[in-house]
Amino acid sequence: xxxxxxxxxxxxxxxxxxxxxxxxxxxxxxxILLALKEQxxxxxxxxxxxxxxxxxxxxxxxxxxxxxxRMRPAEVLRALRASDGLISGGGSLLQDAxxxxxxxxxxxxxxxxxxxxxxxxxxxxGIGPVNRRWMDPLIRHVMQRSTYVSVRDAESAELLGRMGxxxxxxxxxxxxxxxxxxxxxxxxxxxxxGAGDAPAPAGTAxxxxxxxxxxxxxxxxxxxxxxAEALAALAHRRAVRLxxxxxxxPSDAEASKEVMERLxxxxxxxxxxxxxxxxxxxRMLLEVxxxxxxxxxxxxxxxxxxxxxxxxxxxxxxxxxxxFLHRLGLEPVGTTERLDPEAFxxxxxxxxxxxxxxxxRHRGAIRTLKAEAVRPAxxxxxxxx
Numbered sequence: 001x002x003x004x005x006x007x008x009x010x011x012x013x014x015x016x017x018x019x020x021x022x023x024x025x026x027x028x029x030x031x032i033l034l035a036l037k038e039q040x041x042x043x044x045x046x047x048x049x050x051x052x053x054x055x056x057x058x059x060x061x062x063x064x065x066x067x068x069x070r071m072r073p074a075e076v077l078r079a080l081r082a083s084d085g086l087i088s089g090g091g092s093l094l095q096d097a098x099x100x101x102x103x104x105x106x107x108x109x110x111x112x113x114x115x116x117x118x119x120x121x122x123x124x125x126g127i128g129p130v131n132r133r134w135m136d137p138l139i140r141h142v143m144q145r146s147t148y149v150s151v152r153d154a155e156s157a158e159l160l161g162r163m164g165x166x167x168x169x170x171x172x173x174x175x176x177x178x179x180x181x182x183x184x185x186x187x188x189x190x191x192x193x194g195a196g197d198a199p200a201p202a203g204t205a206x207x208x209x210x211x212x213x214x215x216x217x218x219x220x221x222x223x224x225x226x227x228a229e230a231l232a233a234l235a236h237r238r239a240v241r242l243x244x245x246x247x248x249x250p251s252d253a254e255a256s257k258e259v260m261e262r263l264x265x266x267x268x269x270x271x272x273x274x275x276x277x278x279x280x281x282x283r284m285l286l287e288v289x290x291x292x293x294x295x296x297x298x299x300x301x302x303x304x305x306x307x308x309x310x311x312x313x314x315x316x317x318x319x320x321x322x323x324f325l326h327r328l329g330l331e332p333v334g335t336t337e338r339l340d341p342e343a344f345x346x347x348x349x350x351x352x353x354x355x356x357x358x359x360x361r362h363r364g365a366i367r368t369l370k371a372e373a374v375r376p377a378x379x380x381x382x383x384x385x
Contacts, residue, residue: 007040007044007045007046008044008045008046008384008385009045009046009048010040010045010046010047010048010084010085010381010384011048011049011050011082011083011084012036012047012048012049012050012083012084012085012086012087012380012384013049013050013051013052013076013079013080013083013085013086013087013113014029014032014033014049014050014051014052014086014087015052015070015086015087015088015089015093015106015109015110016028016029016052016088016089016090016091016093017091017093018051018052018053018054018059018070019051019053019054019055019056019058019059019067019070020054020055021055021058021248021249021279022247022248023246023247023248023249023279023281023284023298023300024091024177024247024248024298024299024300024301024303025091026062026279026281027177027180027281027284027285027300027303027304028089028090028091028175028176028177028300029051029059029063030063030180030281030282031090031176031177031179031180031281031373032087032089032090032123032176032377033049033063033065034179034180034181035176035179035373035374035376035377036049036377036380036381038374038377039374039377039378039380039381040381042381043378043381043382043385045381045384045385047381048065048066049065049066050065050066050067050068050079050082050083051063051065051066051067051068052067052068052069052070052076052079052109053067053068053069053070054069054070054071056068056069062279062280076109076112077112080112080113080116080118081116083113083118084118084119084384085113085118085119085120085121085147085380085384086109086110086113086118086119086120086121087120087121087123087380088106088109088110088120088121088122088123088125089122089123089124089125089150089176090123090124090125090126090152090175090176091125091126092125092126092320093106093125093126094106094107094125094127094128094130094139095126095127095128095129095130096129096130096131096132096135097129097131097318100132103130103135103138103139104135104138107138107139107141107142110122110142110146111141111142114142114145114146119146119147119383119384120142120145120146120147121146121147121148121149121376121379121380121383122143122146122148122149122150122151123150123176123376123380124150124151124152124173124174124175124176124373124376125150125151125152125156126151126152126153126156126175126320126323127139127151127156127159127160128155128156128159128319129319130159136163136164139160139163139165140160140163140164140165143160143163143165143169144164144165144166144169147383148171148376148379148380148383149165149169149170149171150170150171150172150173150375150376150379151170151171151172151173152172152173152174152175153172153320153323153324153327154172154323155319155323156172157170157172171375171376171379173372173373173375173376174327174369174370174372174373175299175300175303175324175373176373176376177281177300177303177304177307177373178303178306178307178366178369178370178372178373179370179373179374180281180282180285180304180307181282182282182285182286182289183280183282183283183285183286186282186286206241207239207240207241207269207270207271208240208241208292208293208352209240209241209243209290209291209292209293210231210234210240210241210242210243210291210292210293210294210295210348210352211243211245211287211288211291211293211294211295211296211301211305211310212227212231212242212243212244212245212256212259212294212295212296213244213245213246213247213252213294213295213296213297213298213301214227214244214252214255214256214259214296214297214298214315215247215248215251215252215255215297215298215317216251216254216255216258217297217317217336218336221258222336223315223317223336223337223339224255224258224259224262225262226334226336226338226339226341227259227295227297227315227339228259228262228263229339229341230334230339230340230341230344230345231259231263231295232262232263232266232341233341233342233344233345234344234345234348234349235263235266235268235270236266236268236345237345237349238270238349238352239268239269239270240270240352241270241271241273242263242266242270242271242272242273243273243274243275243287243291244256244259244260244272244273244274244275245275245284245287245288245301246274246275247284247298247300247301248298252298253274256274257274260272260274275287284304285304285307285308288301288304288305288307288308288310289304289307289308289310291305291310292310292311292352292355293310293311293312293313293348293351293352293355294310294311294312294313295312295313295315295333295348296312296313296314296315297314297315297317297321297336299318299320299321299324302314302321302324302325303324306324306328306362306366306369307366307370309359309362309363309366311351311352311355311358311359312330313333313344313347313348313351314330314332314333315332315333315334315335315336315339316332316334316335316336317335317336327365327369328362328365328366328369329362329365330362333347
């Protein structure tokens with residue numbers, strides 16, 4: 001009687017913006033964990049992740065993995081020493097728009113792993129903006145010494161190239177969340193053609209559902225005021241169910257409530273509501289999948305929409321929004337500085353009435369991105385062997 005070959009066990013530390021309950025970043029982590037598990041099983045490897053988290057207990061309970069505190073050097077050092085390598089990513093880790101300490105922190109983690117002789121893997125990161133040129137050598141140094149480097153768009157690859165990283169070492173792949181599946185029970189219901197939690201458009205029986213994902217960007221709130229004006233213009237054109245989806249709590253919920261107050265009582269069959277999908281990224285994916293149209297500022301709101309083939313209108317506040325939309329052949333409907341309410345309403349009505357045409361036009365690009373999203377996990381497991 002033959003015996004099955006034992007699986008190769010590999011412990012991987014994963015560094016990113018995790019444990020802060022930001023739905024987009026948690027979706028990145030969930031996507032990476034699922035892709036590593038799937039690719040490990042396909043290649044005969046048992047991948048055991050250790051996540052660096054701001055809330056290790058919550059991360060461990062949420063994902064069923066080991067976790068240590070990202071800001072406790074002794075814990076990080078112990079985890080790296082016991083590991084077979086480090087994954088840094090995904091998300092926008094190497095940028096200085098959120099402060100001068102972000103890049104030194106993440107490059108420092110990568111450098112520590114390299115000093116310990118561990119292979120380092122850059123997983124579908126968005127690089128930039130980098131406004132402080134003294135940061136360039138920090139990024140170049142760790143990238144040149146990494147075993148595998150992947151970024152989520154061509155602009156990130158070009159920026160690394162300008163910093164001196166060899167272009168042929170950089171793999172351009174989609175954001176990991178393009179590969180995130182629905183929760184198992186919802187996927188099963190959709191496959192069986194049942195209703196249940198299947199992501200069929202919720203607006204087919206009554207007013208169509210327009211998912212709205214906003215964040216506060218301008219300090220004066222003018223961007224949120226413009227968004228409210230645009231949504232009001234749409235609601236006055238036709239009956240819609242505006243369903244606000246907070247991706248980062250509590251800040252997005254507060255921004256949503258501010259816009260909802262501006263909208264007031266819409267009348268004409270239109271309604272406004274605030275979703276409470278909780279912390280699980282796959283539940284939020286399900287929420288987006290139930291929409292007939294998604295109006296989003298948050299990058300991962302737009303990625304969720306693409307994942308579920310939901311027509312979208314993106315509001316740009318950062319180049320990463322434009323870069324993702326361009327990969328689908330789309331342009332932003334406006335920016336945080338300029339948003340024409342009537343032009344927004346025109347585009348929104350056209351998408352609500354021509355959703356299937358939109359899906360047919362963009363389905364090929366979406367399926368390509370979903371297939372490519374697992375490539376970093378494939379490569380990392382292969383290299384660990």
